Structures are given as structure tokens and as C-alpha cells.
Amino acid sequence: MAGIYIHVPFCKQKCTYCDFASYPKEIGKEEAYFACLYREMLGRKEELKEYTFNTVYFGGGTPSFVKPEHILGAMNQIKKCYNLTENAEITLEVNPGTLTEENLKIYKKAGINRFSIGLQSGWNEDLEKLNRIHTAKDFLLCTSMLKREGFENFSADILLGLENQTIEKVKKSIDLAVAGGVKHISMYALTPEVGTPIYTNYLNGELLSDDEVGEIYEEAYKYLESLGLYRYEVSNFASLGYESRHNLNYWRRGEYIGFGVSASSFIDERRFTNSFKIDEYMNLVILNKKPEISSDIIELEDAMFEFIMLGLRTKEGININKFEVLFKENFLTRYKDVLKKNEKVLDLNDGYLSIKDEYLYVQNHIIMDFMK
Amino acid sequence: MSKNPSENIRNFCIIAHIDHGKSTLADRLMEQTGQVSSREMEEQLLDSMDLERERGITIKLTPVRMFYTAKDGKEYTFNLIDTPGHVDFTYEVSRSLAACEGAILIVDASQGVEAQTLANVYLALENNLEIMPVINKIDLQSARPTEVAKEIEDIIGLEAMNCPKISAKEGLNICDVLESVVTSFPPPQGDEEGPLKALIFDSYYDNFKGVICFVRIVDGEVKIGTKIKTFMSPKEFDVTEVGVFSPKLTPKASLKAGEVGYIAASIKSIEDIAVGDTITEVGNATPKPLPGYKKVLPVVFSGVYPLDGSRFNDLKDALLKLKLNDASLTFEADNSVALGFGFRCGFLGLLHMEVIQERLEREFDLDIVTTAPSVSYLVHKTDGSVMNVDNPTHLPPVTEIDYIEEPMINASIFSPPEYVGAIMELCQQKRGVYKDLVYLDKLRVEMKYVLPLNEIIYDFFDSLKSRTRGYASFDYEIAEYQKSDLVKLDMLLNGEICDALSIIVHKEKAYERGRAIAEKLKEVIPRQMFEIPIQAVIGGKIIARETVKAYRKDVLAKCYGGDVTRKKKLLEKQKEGKKKMRSIGSVEIPSEAFITILKTDNK
Structure with a gap:
């Protein structure tokens, strides 16, 4: 089973921490952009005809910011070109301030059955500083709208590391999300990327330190679990059965195809990424060329490491049997020394190797030991 | 010619x-x-x-x-x-x-x-x-x-x-x-007609010509084809090239009494030539060798280990080659629990030690870890025997020690008079015993002190310079051994003794030093997954304790489809730093930690 990712690079305005391909100034190009997306999908039809897809994910940018007909169009094109399973998980990222009932009806028609809501914080002062277009109240309006339309599988994003953030404030944000009825929370630490406005705040020392984030995270993690949202990956928490299948596929090193500007793919041991420039992307597609700008064949060593690096992010860990089938190597022999060195921090249970709960958030050094 | x-x-x-x-x-x-x-x-x-x-x-x-x-x-x-x-x-x-x-x-x-x-x-x-x-x-x-x-x-x-x-x-x-x-200057005296007598004053190894000996011809003549031997080795060699320094090696037909030049004779083994030895001609040998050099004894010792344990043999080769033109360097194989296989090296002083370390790294492209320098102690055991200990790890248990003697130096410190107070204070701190103070002229005094060598091998020179704004200079000669109250100070990391960090120190200074080293280790050991207790211990008694806090966050914030390659690179970069570390038990220590801990009382 494989996943499909569609990048929608349009936003009303850019958030201060955003370094994704999103173009507030390029509004008006949506029609042309989606035309290109359809064309790109068609272009890969032959190549991917053997594949069956069981997840679709619309990410951005703000997919809920463009006309819902575009989403419907994209879904129709996917169904036309690819084998999509009956019960596929189809996720749309939404901004709480952009959702309307009319739009929801069209999403439903498109087959969207999961929503990922960019809440980020339950505090309006934070949202303002981040240049978000919504308020805490918008979030509750958004979730009640979803529930009225019969949706129950939706998630909220929460950011850690914001200026003056405390565990109490984070708990309040979680409370808000839970009050809205989310079955899933993604809780990310803010990563100030060079070139984003928030990087200045970072340089000025206004954001929380790694230690402070780590402390808040541990508290928040316990709090989330106490609310029945259990951690199935470093940054992702869900009620049983509401884990994101699309994202789990990444961490199990499953294959996926990405469409649109900046989208990445992993097909047949090859990782490739589309152009980050919207005009270049569209030009290439119009010329019937692949819009890829980088492509790497993953060699065996690297593949094994990726499998471990991704797998150890999850609660379940690495499926050792699967490793041996994929790479034709005995896992326990190959990593004997690493396993010995890290025995205090690793769990080996029922054919799965995972990092103990208390070390999941400080895992880089463990993972690095698996690197040659 | x-x-x-x-x-x-x-x-x-x-x-x-x-x-x-x-x-x-x-x-x-x-x-x-x-x-x-x-x-x-x-x-x-x-x-x-x-x-x-x-x-x-x-x-x-x-x-x-x-x-x-x-x-x-x-x-x-x-x-x-x-x-x-x-x-x-x-x-x-x-x-x-x-x-x-x-x-x-x-x-x-x-x-x-x-x-x-x-x-x-x-x-x-x-x-x-x-x-x-x-x-x-x-x-x-x-x-x-x-x-x-x-x-x-x-x-x-x-x-x-x-x-x-x-x-x-x-x-x-x-x-x-x-x-x-x-x-x-007088011209050289010497007999051109007499049997060959040449002093080897330096040598180095050339990959094509073998050992190149730098010589001063005292008597006789040497040319291509001359069959030569030295006094210390039974081997004989045919001279393949002689020449002079201009300053590059420039071949000549012969070298005669009074001249300075070089000799190459396809000498393949470094051990066959000793600097200070005398070269003579086979069949027409001079009866008596030149007096040669006073053998110098190393006074500072330190462990040198390859960062990458598999390069032990490369390190050995490098040391052999360095010794060829630096006879004062001594070394013998050594083994540390923390650092694996390496060498215990003897140096003439701290600068000599630094120079050798740098040459190993630069000329032989080796990454090395060096341990705290030590002097050579005389340990008198309760059974009446005496042993030489230059490696703290080899110090016998306290119960077997009667007393320990340490090497002293006679130090002469020259300085403008205004710094006399500062210098006295420094010497006092270093357990120095004042001997004399002479005004050389209005602007210079010479102070004489007897100091324990183990106090000056750390940072004495730097401290002296900083206290006298660089004006003081310092010279010393090794003096006799003196009975002293010395103890072994061990450092425990995560409860385990790290042998490479042990030092021998005067009892009165042990507490202060233990605390300073613990503090310094806390600075240089990067935080890890666990909390790492650092303890300074003398004979089972903990005298200082510090803790390296565990880090709270060391994770890639998110890792989805598009992030894999980039995040992998981030990890690779982080791993580079990790490679410079030495794992001691479950604790990772940067290789420079072993040396930086010395610079603890540089105030």
C-alpha cells in the first residue's frame, strides 16, 4: 500500500515560522496550478499503474483556502488515474478561519474523511504573533461545523516553544482541542528556519530553549495520555484507531507519490522532489517534463538506516521481521554492538525494537549509533 | 672538491x-x-x-x-x-x-x-x-x-x-x-688523512634514500662507495650519496674533515642509527668514538592514544619516525581501560609534548587523544622495594606504599622588580621554596626557587606570563627527588573510574584540584541522554561532585515524506561531532577533555 500527497501552495498570508512552499501573492494562479496538478497525475499514471493507494493527504499552504472544487477535481483525477482503495484515508489540512458549510459539503463529495486543523495554540496572543488568520473561537466554530456535517476524524496541530509558553498554557491549548472533539493531536516543537520571520525571535532568544521545550513536552505528553490520546509517534497522539495512516506509512518507510510544487516522493527506492518554484513547476509540467529537481537512489546501507531512523520515531518501533525480509540481513547480528551499548534505552518485544518511553524525546544519539 | x-x-x-x-x-x-x-x-x-x-x-x-x-x-x-x-x-x-x-x-x-x-x-x-x-x-x-x-x-x-x-x-x-x-671563529681542526670519524648530529627518514644522517666530519673523508659502520650497531653500509645543505640536500663527491653535510647509505631501518653516534670506515676504523651526547631523560610523561583504535600501528610508525630525529622522545606501548591501546610517551617538557602531538596530527594525519602529563615518581613500598611510576594508573594500592618521592627543579625566574610579589605568590601556590633573589641591575631581578616538577608541568609558564604581563622568563634544571605527601586522585564518570583522568597530586592540593577538574569536566562533557555524575575520589572518599544534566530534547521535530533526506543529513552532521568523542562506558567524552582539564587553575 502506498500514499498520495498533494501540495496546495496557497495561503491568505504567511505564518512567521513557515518555510513551506506557500505563496500568498500568487493567488490567481490556482486554476492554472490545479490544471498542472491534473496533468502531472496523468503523466505518472503508467509508471504507477501497479500501485494501490490507501491514503491521500492534501497539505500546504492552506488547502482549505482554495475553491473546494479544486479539491474535488484533484480527487476525481486521482480516482481516474490510480487504484485507490475503497476505505482510503483522505485528509485535508484546514485553517480554522477558512472553513464554511458549503465548502464542507463539497469536501464530503470529494471523499475527504479526515481533517487536520492548524490550531497551533489556544491563545489568541500567540496566534496573532504567529500571523495566523484565525482565533481560538474560530477553532471551536470549525469543529462544531465538522461535527454537524457528520465528521468525527479530525486532528489539531499544537506548537511547542512559543515565546513565554508554559506547560499551563499548553495544557489549556490541549483542553481547547479536546473540547472541540479532536481524536488526534500533532504536537510539534517550533523549528526556527533561517529566513523565516520567527528566526529573528530565535536569534534574540525570545523562544524557549530546547531544555524548556523538552520539559513542557514531557508534561504535555503525560497530560495527553491521561486524556486518552496516546503517543504513537514522537509528535503524534491519537485515540485508539485514529492514528494517521498516511503518516504511519512514512515512518514504516512505505512508498508514496507527491504531486505539486515542492512535493516529495519515494517510489521504488528512489527519493525525488519537485521544484520549489511554482512557475518552474508549472512550466515543466506544461512541457510534459517531470517537474523533479532532485532524485536520489537509496543504496542498501542508507535504506536500512532510514528504516531504523523512521521506525524508532514510533511507539511500535521497528518490525524486525520486516527488516530481515526487506534487507536479507539478520537484524540482531548486524546491530549487536549498538543494541548492547543502548540496552538501557531500548525495548525488544515481540519482534519489535522500540525506544523506551522516557527516551523517545532524546533519541538522536541512539539513532546515530545505527549510522555507519 | x-x-x-x-x-x-x-x-x-x-x-x-x-x-x-x-x-x-x-x-x-x-x-x-x-x-x-x-x-x-x-x-x-x-x-x-x-x-x-x-x-x-x-x-x-x-x-x-x-x-x-x-x-x-x-x-x-x-x-x-x-x-x-x-x-x-x-x-x-x-x-x-x-x-x-x-x-x-x-x-x-x-x-x-x-x-x-x-x-x-x-x-x-x-x-x-x-x-x-x-x-x-x-x-x-x-x-x-x-x-x-x-x-x-x-x-x-x-x-x-x-x-x-x-x-x-x-x-x-x-x-x-x-x-x-x-x-x-677558528677553523675546524682535524686530520683529513686519518681514519674516518664523523659525528651524527641529526637524521631523518627519506622514503627513497633511507635514513639521511646529518654529520660533522671530524677526521678523514667519506665518499660514495665508502663502507661505513657506527659504533652502536654491528651493521655495515655502503655510502650511496654524500652532500651538503644549500639548504636543500645537494650531492657532492666527498666530505672531508671539518665539513658538515649528510650521508645516505640505504639504511632502511630506523633503529640502526642513533643520533650522537660516531660513523667510521670499515677496515680503517678510528679506535675511539667521539664522546657523543649526554643522554637526556624525559621528565614529563603522558599517554598518547589514537582516537580511532584501529590506527595503533600507524601511531607506532609515526612515533618511530619522529624519534629518528628527536632522540629525546621516548615511548612504550600502554593500555588504558578508557582509551584502549596506545603509548606512554616521555617528553623533555610541556612544549616538547605539544610539539610532538601537533607533529603527529599534522605530519602523520593522526587524530590522537593525550592524557594529563605526569612526572616520574619514586614509590617506596612497604616491602622495601622502590618503583618508578610515571603513570598514575600504575601506582600501587595505598596500603603497599611506604612513602613517595617526587622530582624537584631549581628554577630561575627573571623579571622586572615590580612583579616580584606576584611571582612569589605564584611560587607559593605551587609549593615552591624560596632560595634567593638577586638584583641583576636596576631593571631585572633573578629569583631562585625550588619547585616540585609536577606543579610546573601544568600551567606554570602561562600563569607566570599572565601575572607579569609577559615580562618574566623562566628557566629550570632538574634537581633531586624529595619525599612528599602525594595521593592518587581518581575521577569517576557515571560511577566508573576513568583511568585516563587519574592524576597524582599533593594531598593539600587534592581537594582543590579535584573540585576544579570536576568543574572543568562538567564544562567539556556534552550533555547526554542520561544524567552523568562526575566524582573526584581519593582512596574511596568522594571529595567533589558535579553533574552533567541530561538533555531534555534531542529529536527531529517532525519527519514526514519530504523531510527524510534532509533530516538524514542533519543526523549525519550531528554524528560527525560524535565521532570526535571517546566512549567511556556509556559516557561520551570529547578527546580534548583529557588535556583541557589541566588548565584548571589558570587564574
């Missing part, structure tokens, strides 16, 4: 305190004799090691041959042997002195006579060299050549009023120096 009868040869060296302009003068002499044109002149030609140029010091002696037509119309051959200035390299100096008849003594026109100046003068006198003072840097604003000349006469007792007063930097009065070399 008998155009140069030994009458016209002058073999000399230049001695000076560090930074008084020795290498600059050597360059100027070569330039003026046309040995190198000023166009192709690279600054400080003789300091060919990168390390020497960077630090502006001379470490290795380097010979060069020059031709000079004197005022008497005759052409003279000059063999100049450049020498190091630092106290640690006294041994190198004495080696070059034995190959010379004269020594140019450079004195800085503003700084005057310094500790090292004196030390080198005494060495030169011991070797029966003629000494010619030269006052350098007369171009400086602060130059006081007449006063300095008087200083030389008063302190050293050399006639100096009419000596050359020059500026090597500006090229002023260099011809005075060249002329004085002819008139002040």
Missing part, C-alpha cells in the same frame, strides 16, 4: 633567547652570501615545519652551507646550524653545538640578556665554542645597544663593546657579522 681546505671553513651556530631574531639573522646571512636570492627568499627559510612558522619558533636544528668572500680576498665556506631557543629544546642545541667551533650569540637590543641566553651561553662554553655576541634589533625605538653591550659584559663576561650591532629585519650591518665569523 678539495678547493676548500679546512683553513677556510667556519662551522658555527646561532644561539639566542626565543624571539631575539635568530631565524631572521640566519635568513639574512643566506641572502647576503647569495645562497638564496632575495626574490625567492621565503621568510624564515630554515624554519621549514609549518608548526615552526606558525609559532615563530625553531624546533629542529637545520644546517645550511654558504660561501663568503672576506675582506682578505679569500673565499670561506660557512656551515651554519640553526638551533631552537626554547628551554625544552636545550638538547637539540647541545647537539648542534657539538658540530661547531663557534656560536653567534644574539641579544635583543631592547630586552637585553634573558634567561635562555645565559643557559645557551653556558652550553656553548661547555662545548668549548668561541662565542661572538651580536646585538640585534637596533632599529627599534626602545633599542639601547650600549647598555645591552654592558649587560653582556657584566652578566656573561664577554667583550661586547665592539661587537656587531645590527638589525636583521632591516638588513643593517649584516656584513659585520659575516666578517666577524671569519675573524672570531
Whole structure:
């Protein structure tokens, strides 16, 4: 089973921490952009005809910011070109301030059955500083709208590391999300990327330190679990059965195809990424060329490491049997020394190797030991 | 080539305190004799090691041959042997002195006579060299050549009023120096017809020619085909090449009595040649070897380990090659729980240790870990036996020790009078015993102290310099052993002794040092997944404790489809840093930790 990712690079305005391909100034190009997306999908039809897809994910940018007909169009094109399973998980990222009932009806028609809501914080002062277009109240309006339309599988994003953030404030944000009825929370630490406005705040020392984030995270993690949202990956928490299948596929090193500007793919041991420039992307597609700008064949060593690096992010860990089938190597022999060195921090249970709960958030050094 | 009868040869060296302009003068002499044109002149030609140029010091002696037509119309051959200035390299100096008849003594026109100046003068006198003072840097604003000349006469007792007063930097009065070399220094004595007798004063290994011996021919002649042997090795060799230094190796037909040059004889094994040994001819051997050199004993010891354990043999090769032209370096295989296989090396001093470490890293491309330097202690055991311990790990259990003796030094510290108080305080801290204080003149005092060597091998020199704004200089000689109250201080990381961090220290200073080292370790050990307790322990008793806190967050914030390649690169970068670490049990320590902990009381 494989996943499909569609990048929608349009936003009303850019958030201060955003370094994704999103173009507030390029509004008006949506029609042309989606035309290109359809064309790109068609272009890969032959190549991917053997594949069956069981997840679709619309990410951005703000997919809920463009006309819902575009989403419907994209879904129709996917169904036309690819084998999509009956019960596929189809996720749309939404901004709480952009959702309307009319739009929801069209999403439903498109087959969207999961929503990922960019809440980020339950505090309006934070949202303002981040240049978000919504308020805490918008979030509750958004979730009640979803529930009225019969949706129950939706998630909220929460950011850690914001200026003056405390565990109490984070708990309040979680409370808000839970009050809205989310079955899933993604809780990310803010990563100030060079070139984003928030990087200045970072340089000025206004954001929380790694230690402070780590402390808040541990508290928040316990709090989330106490609310029945259990951690199935470093940054992702869900009620049983509401884990994101699309994202789990990444961490199990499953294959996926990405469409649109900046989208990445992993097909047949090859990782490739589309152009980050919207005009270049569209030009290439119009010329019937692949819009890829980088492509790497993953060699065996690297593949094994990726499998471990991704797998150890999850609660379940690495499926050792699967490793041996994929790479034709005995896992326990190959990593004997690493396993010995890290025995205090690793769990080996029922054919799965995972990092103990208390070390999941400080895992880089463990993972690095698996690197040659 | 008998155009140069030994009458016209002058073999000399230049001695000076560090930074008084020795290498600059050597360059100027070569330039003026046309040995190198000023166009192709690279600054400080003789300091060919990168390390020497960077630090502006001379470490290795380097010979060069020059031709000079004197005022008497005759052409003279000059063999100049450049020498190091630092106290640690006294041994190198004495080696070059034995190959010379004269020594140019450079004195800085503003700084005057310094500790090292004196030390080198005494060495030169011991070797029966003629000494010619030269006052350098007369171009400086602060130059006081007449006063300095008087200083030389008063302190050293050399006639100096009419000596050359020059500026090597500006090229002023260099011809005075060249002329004085002819008139002040005697030509070499020696019997050209007698059996071959040549002193090996240096050597190095060449991949094509084998060992190259730097020699001073005392008697006889050596040419290609001469069958030679040395006194210390039974092996015989056929000479394949002889030549002189110009300053690059330049082949010649033969070398005769009085000359300085090199010999190559397809000597493949480094062990077959010892610096200080005498070369003679097979079948026509000289009955008695030259006195050779006083064997120098290392006084500072430290463990040297390859960062990558699999490079043990490379390290061994490198040390062997270094030893070839640095006989003062000693080493033997050693094994540490924390660091694996390596060598316990003996050095002449701290600078010597640093230089060897840097040469290992630069010239042999090795990443090494070095442990805290130690001196050699005499441990008197309760069973009456005495053992030498230069590695704290080898110290027997307390119950088996009757008492320990440590090596002392006689230190001479020269300084302007205003720093006397600061120096006394420093010496006091270092367990020094005051002996004497002499006013050399209005501006300089000489203080004499007896100090334990183990107190000065850490940071004494740096502290002295910083307390006297760089004015004080320091010289020492090893004195006798003294009974002392010494204990072994161990460092525990995460509850386990790290043998590479153990030191032997005076009981009264143990608490302070233990605390300082623990604090320093806390600074240099990066935070890890676990909390790491650091404890300083003496005989089972914990005297200091610090904790390296565990980090709270060390994770890639998110990792989805598009992130994999980028995040993998981030991890690879993080891993690079980790590779510079040594794992000791479950704790990772950066390799420089072992040395930086020494710089604990540099206030």
C-alpha cells in the first residue's frame, strides 16, 4: 500500500515560522496550478499503474483556502488515474478561519474523511504573533461545523516553544482541542528556519530553549495520555484507531507519490522532489517534463538506516521481521554492538525494537549509533 | 672538491633567547652570501615545519652551507646550524653545538640578556665554542645597544663593546657579522688523512634514500662507495650519496674533515642509527668514538592514544619516525581501560609534548587523544622495594606504599622588580621554596626557587606570563627527588573510574584540584541522554561532585515524506561531532577533555 500527497501552495498570508512552499501573492494562479496538478497525475499514471493507494493527504499552504472544487477535481483525477482503495484515508489540512458549510459539503463529495486543523495554540496572543488568520473561537466554530456535517476524524496541530509558553498554557491549548472533539493531536516543537520571520525571535532568544521545550513536552505528553490520546509517534497522539495512516506509512518507510510544487516522493527506492518554484513547476509540467529537481537512489546501507531512523520515531518501533525480509540481513547480528551499548534505552518485544518511553524525546544519539 | 681546505671553513651556530631574531639573522646571512636570492627568499627559510612558522619558533636544528668572500680576498665556506631557543629544546642545541667551533650569540637590543641566553651561553662554553655576541634589533625605538653591550659584559663576561650591532629585519650591518665569523671563529681542526670519524648530529627518514644522517666530519673523508659502520650497531653500509645543505640536500663527491653535510647509505631501518653516534670506515676504523651526547631523560610523561583504535600501528610508525630525529622522545606501548591501546610517551617538557602531538596530527594525519602529563615518581613500598611510576594508573594500592618521592627543579625566574610579589605568590601556590633573589641591575631581578616538577608541568609558564604581563622568563634544571605527601586522585564518570583522568597530586592540593577538574569536566562533557555524575575520589572518599544534566530534547521535530533526506543529513552532521568523542562506558567524552582539564587553575 502506498500514499498520495498533494501540495496546495496557497495561503491568505504567511505564518512567521513557515518555510513551506506557500505563496500568498500568487493567488490567481490556482486554476492554472490545479490544471498542472491534473496533468502531472496523468503523466505518472503508467509508471504507477501497479500501485494501490490507501491514503491521500492534501497539505500546504492552506488547502482549505482554495475553491473546494479544486479539491474535488484533484480527487476525481486521482480516482481516474490510480487504484485507490475503497476505505482510503483522505485528509485535508484546514485553517480554522477558512472553513464554511458549503465548502464542507463539497469536501464530503470529494471523499475527504479526515481533517487536520492548524490550531497551533489556544491563545489568541500567540496566534496573532504567529500571523495566523484565525482565533481560538474560530477553532471551536470549525469543529462544531465538522461535527454537524457528520465528521468525527479530525486532528489539531499544537506548537511547542512559543515565546513565554508554559506547560499551563499548553495544557489549556490541549483542553481547547479536546473540547472541540479532536481524536488526534500533532504536537510539534517550533523549528526556527533561517529566513523565516520567527528566526529573528530565535536569534534574540525570545523562544524557549530546547531544555524548556523538552520539559513542557514531557508534561504535555503525560497530560495527553491521561486524556486518552496516546503517543504513537514522537509528535503524534491519537485515540485508539485514529492514528494517521498516511503518516504511519512514512515512518514504516512505505512508498508514496507527491504531486505539486515542492512535493516529495519515494517510489521504488528512489527519493525525488519537485521544484520549489511554482512557475518552474508549472512550466515543466506544461512541457510534459517531470517537474523533479532532485532524485536520489537509496543504496542498501542508507535504506536500512532510514528504516531504523523512521521506525524508532514510533511507539511500535521497528518490525524486525520486516527488516530481515526487506534487507536479507539478520537484524540482531548486524546491530549487536549498538543494541548492547543502548540496552538501557531500548525495548525488544515481540519482534519489535522500540525506544523506551522516557527516551523517545532524546533519541538522536541512539539513532546515530545505527549510522555507519 | 678539495678547493676548500679546512683553513677556510667556519662551522658555527646561532644561539639566542626565543624571539631575539635568530631565524631572521640566519635568513639574512643566506641572502647576503647569495645562497638564496632575495626574490625567492621565503621568510624564515630554515624554519621549514609549518608548526615552526606558525609559532615563530625553531624546533629542529637545520644546517645550511654558504660561501663568503672576506675582506682578505679569500673565499670561506660557512656551515651554519640553526638551533631552537626554547628551554625544552636545550638538547637539540647541545647537539648542534657539538658540530661547531663557534656560536653567534644574539641579544635583543631592547630586552637585553634573558634567561635562555645565559643557559645557551653556558652550553656553548661547555662545548668549548668561541662565542661572538651580536646585538640585534637596533632599529627599534626602545633599542639601547650600549647598555645591552654592558649587560653582556657584566652578566656573561664577554667583550661586547665592539661587537656587531645590527638589525636583521632591516638588513643593517649584516656584513659585520659575516666578517666577524671569519675573524672570531677558528677553523675546524682535524686530520683529513686519518681514519674516518664523523659525528651524527641529526637524521631523518627519506622514503627513497633511507635514513639521511646529518654529520660533522671530524677526521678523514667519506665518499660514495665508502663502507661505513657506527659504533652502536654491528651493521655495515655502503655510502650511496654524500652532500651538503644549500639548504636543500645537494650531492657532492666527498666530505672531508671539518665539513658538515649528510650521508645516505640505504639504511632502511630506523633503529640502526642513533643520533650522537660516531660513523667510521670499515677496515680503517678510528679506535675511539667521539664522546657523543649526554643522554637526556624525559621528565614529563603522558599517554598518547589514537582516537580511532584501529590506527595503533600507524601511531607506532609515526612515533618511530619522529624519534629518528628527536632522540629525546621516548615511548612504550600502554593500555588504558578508557582509551584502549596506545603509548606512554616521555617528553623533555610541556612544549616538547605539544610539539610532538601537533607533529603527529599534522605530519602523520593522526587524530590522537593525550592524557594529563605526569612526572616520574619514586614509590617506596612497604616491602622495601622502590618503583618508578610515571603513570598514575600504575601506582600501587595505598596500603603497599611506604612513602613517595617526587622530582624537584631549581628554577630561575627573571623579571622586572615590580612583579616580584606576584611571582612569589605564584611560587607559593605551587609549593615552591624560596632560595634567593638577586638584583641583576636596576631593571631585572633573578629569583631562585625550588619547585616540585609536577606543579610546573601544568600551567606554570602561562600563569607566570599572565601575572607579569609577559615580562618574566623562566628557566629550570632538574634537581633531586624529595619525599612528599602525594595521593592518587581518581575521577569517576557515571560511577566508573576513568583511568585516563587519574592524576597524582599533593594531598593539600587534592581537594582543590579535584573540585576544579570536576568543574572543568562538567564544562567539556556534552550533555547526554542520561544524567552523568562526575566524582573526584581519593582512596574511596568522594571529595567533589558535579553533574552533567541530561538533555531534555534531542529529536527531529517532525519527519514526514519530504523531510527524510534532509533530516538524514542533519543526523549525519550531528554524528560527525560524535565521532570526535571517546566512549567511556556509556559516557561520551570529547578527546580534548583529557588535556583541557589541566588548565584548571589558570587564574
